[in-house]
Amino acid sequence: MLSDSKWSAASVVFPLYGWPGLILFFLLLSGGLPVRADGLFFRVEGDALKEVSREELARTLSLKTLVTENPTTGKKATYQGVDLIDLLNLGFGDRWKRYDAVKFVSRDGYQPLMTPKTILAHRGLAAFREDGRDGLNPFQRGRGEMVDPGPFWVVWDVFEDPAAKSDPWVSWPWQLVGMELVRLDLEFPRAAPPADASEEVKRGFTAFLQHCVKCHRINGEGGDIGPELNYPVSVTEYWQPAWLPKFIADPRSVKWNSKMVGFYPGVQNREAIIRDIVAYLNVMARHKIEPNGMSQSEVRLRFETQ
């Protein structure tokens, strides 16, 4: 449930004394790399449009409260932040609704895409407060690694809108640092299958954009949590065909300590979608294009200082 509440005095003055602590925390988390953490950037097709500081958010948008499920713990959590639609309107004006997708850029290399239709159909919040306090509670991932989801975490109402859980375009990017409007044909010229590809392969590409490209690159295009999957050698060339779908469906059934998340357990036609994705990967193995020289994520390049 999204509800309005007033900005507390504490949240407005927070930037004055809260950020140094948070930035120090980032320094510790990022192994000493200075990271700018005081706002969000907005980009359109690769070009910078503007940056909005937390202070400006506080002045312009109203603070909302959302009680929903924390997807990492499965427990009920109370978040505060700004309505995602208000935020996109503030950053881009109305034009974001006419783009193919909004790319969310996270500090850790995660880059999910979401369509305007999906964003408008559900209730998302760019959260930066939890349990009435500034900042978001860190959580434990895998065996011991602590993750701070701040500065912003896009969270969704799943109590009043359970459909958000099964919408294939819904993602929950944490460590959000910016958003970009993208046209899919321009964003993925190297990862797109050839124009004469079969329907199965085209479906596989769409499913790859929904579920995989946020963490993986194909021919150099995509997110940076997992490895490149096509260049110079495609995974379909060194994985035995029977094991690839098993790994995609349930990574830990193949690699005990895999860091990959299994493909949505609840999704309809799960096996057929995985087959389509593998068909797409097989076709891309015959369409290798050398990445254009950028080996680090744009995020890190942008947020590192010498």
Ligand code: HEC
């Ligand atoms: C949240 C990030 C994330 C998502 C989403 C994700 N992966 Fe991964 N993937 C990883 C990571 C991290 C690895 C590294 C290996 C490991 O930890 O098992 C990996 C490994 C792989 C590998 C093995 C690569 C190799 O060289 O052996 C394949 C194949 C793969 N992923 C395919 C996919 C497909 C297909 C999808 C979409 C259905 C997907 N992944 C979604 C993070 C992700």
